[in-house]
Amino acid sequence: MADRVRVLLVDDIPETRDHLSKLLGFEDDIEVVGAAASGEEGLQMALTLNPDIVLMDINMPGMDGIATTEQLSARLPGTSVIMMSVQGESDYLRSSMLAGAREFLVKPFSSDELVTSIRQVYQRERDKNARVVERVAFQAREDAESEREPGRVVTVFSPKGGVGRTTIAVNLAVAAASELGKKVVLVDGSFQFGDVGVLLNLNPKNKSIADLIPEMAAGEVESLDQVLISHSSGIQVLLAPPSPEMAELITTAYLRKLLERLRENADLVIVDSWPWFHEATISLLDVSDLILTVLTLEITNIKNIRLFLEVADQLGYADDKVQLVLNRADSALGIRVADVESSIGRKIDHTVVSDGRSVVYALNRGVPFFLSNRETQVSQDIMRLARRVTGEVEMALAGQTQPAARKSRFAWR
Ligand SMILES: Nc1ncnc2c1ncn2[C@@H]1O[C@H](COP(=O)(O)OP(=O)(O)OP(=O)(O)O)[C@@H](O)[C@H]1O
Ligand SMILES: [Mg+2]
Structure with missing residues (x-):
């Protein structure tokens, strides 16, 4: 015995x-x-x-x-x-x-x-x-916890609105958590008009970053865990304030502090951002390890991306810190990807196809399309993006195109 x-x-x-x-x-x-x-x-x-x-x-x-x-x-x-x-x-x-x-x-x-x-x-x-x-x-x-590497802060950015930042941020977060087992926090950084809660069907009465405002003066983030919302997909979400005027109260320094704290306990902190440039944008971009810059095949969009790449260069960002995501990649109206690449002087790093049916269907149900329409091309594109962002696929694959892209990056100037 x-x-x-x-x-x-x-x-x-x-x-x-x-x-x-x-x-x-x-x-x-x-x-x-x-x-x-x-x-x-x-x-x-x-x-x-x-x-x-x-x-x-x-x-x-x-x-x-x-x-x-x-x-x-x-x-x-x-x-x-x-x-x-x-x-x-x-x-x-x-x-x-x-x-x-x-x-x-x-x-x-x-x-x-x-x-x-x-x-x-x-x-x-x-x-x-x-x-x-x-x-x-x-x-x-x-x-193990204290020795763990801090997670990556990935900001989904674009200098222009309505290009699919929120759609990509939400589905990317869900893909990394549900299929790659990553600990993911999704931050709705679009403080004035955040849509993350809508895409995830979260009750607007939920706690949000606004509930941290009382702690902000003291620079404390003690209640952070209590304002993170657990979504059924496995991600945690920090929602934007319930009303736009509260956005102004969130200081840049505090946002930085929040992100630093979040990355201590997560593999990936994905931030959905806002389209215009001001001090807070720069601060957010500074703190990010990776800036997924979303563009679509529209001429105004491409012009803005060129300007943004110039700013990123002036800010001294490393070449691989900014990666371009072409969203709705097949909805070209006379503009070819190759034209875009030669216009902005660098290769597109990732593409996500257009799939109005899946995206809108999912949006209306409040379920990320990555969960409701997993087999579609658009979900597979998100999965590929998630693998590369989390390092599951060595960047070597992407890097095959990058050295040339780096050289010619500002060829348009
Ligand atoms: N790959 C796609 N295929 C089809 N529709 C898409 C795709 N990506 C985004 N959309 C649609 O485009 C619209 C804008 O997307 P989204 O709200 O994600 O963009 P955004 O950049 O976050 O916009 P905002 O500036 O309002 O924050 C939405 O209606 C969304 O459903
Ligand atoms: Mg948005």
């Missing part, structure tokens, strides 16, 4: 050893693994047999029970000693305990007393070990 308590007897009187052996022989959950006639022999046998419990006589010629217990406690901390003494020797209780014994039995004791003490000591030791294991595991988890 796996869980039998293994007991070693140490007593110099042969009759006592026999008697104890017989008594314990009746118990299914206890096994006498050896019997020693002296402290020295007991110590040797314990080191070999590694018992759970040693039933130790206190008075023995040579090394007595207390000296043997001291040695045992030092060398076999997993073994518990139950000391046995005769009436009148109970003064030894204190020194036995100091030597490391876990229990003290005064002879003569009943078979019940003996068996109960063995079980209790064994159980106590097991509980203690379980607590130690739990503590060690907890510590290991804590260490």
Whole structure:
């Protein structure tokens, strides 16, 4: 039986050893693994047999029970000693305990007393070990958490509105969480007119970033966990304020702080953004590891992207920090992708096809199309984007086109 308590007897009187052996022989959950006639022999046998419990006589010629217990406690901390003494020797209780014994039995004791003490000591030791294991595991988890790499902040940006930022941000977040198992927080950074809640069918009465405003003056983010909303897809969402005028109250410094805190516990922090440029935009873009810049095949859009790439260059962003996502890639009205690329001087990094049916159907149901229309091309495009953004597909694949793109990036100037 796996869980039998293994007991070693140490007593110099042969009759006592026999008697104890017989008594314990009746118990299914206890096994006498050896019997020693002296402290020295007991110590040797314990080191070999590694018992759970040693039933130790206190008075023995040579090394007595207390000296043997001291040695045992030092060398076999997993073994518990139950000391046995005769009436009148109970003064030894204190020194036995100091030597490391876990229990003290005064002879003569009943078979019940003996068996109960063995079980209790064994159980106590097991509980203690379980607590130690739990503590060690907890510590290991804590260490792992504190040593984990901070997550990536990915901002879905475009210098022009209505190009599909929110659509891409939401579905990208859901794809990374539901299929790649990433811990994802989606931040509705479009503070004035945020749509993330609509696409995810979240109640507008939910908590939002506005609930953090009271903490903002002190620069605290203590209530952050309480304002994050868990969506059924597995992502967490930080909603935009319920009314547009509150947007002005959220400072740039605070947004930065929020993002830094969020990335500590997430693999991916995806931020849906707003289309115009001001200080807060720059701050958000600065803090981002990756700026997915969305464009569509419209001439005004392309002009704005060129300007934005120029700004990004002036801001000193690394080449791979800005990646271009061509949304509604097949809805060209006379403009070819190659024309766009040569106009803006760099390659398109990702494409997402146009699929009005799936996108609008999903929008009306408040379910991201990645979940409701998983088989469609538009969902597959999002999946590919998610893999690349999370590093599941080495950027080497994308990089095949990038060196050339980098060289010619500002060729249009
Ligand atoms: N790949 C696509 N195929 C078809 N329709 C799309 C696609 N992407 C976005 N749309 C549609 O385009 C419209 C604008 O999309 P979305 O709201 O995501 O853009 P946005 O850039 O966030 O806009 P805003 O400036 O209002 O924040 C929506 O009606 C959306 O359903
Ligand atoms: Mg939007």
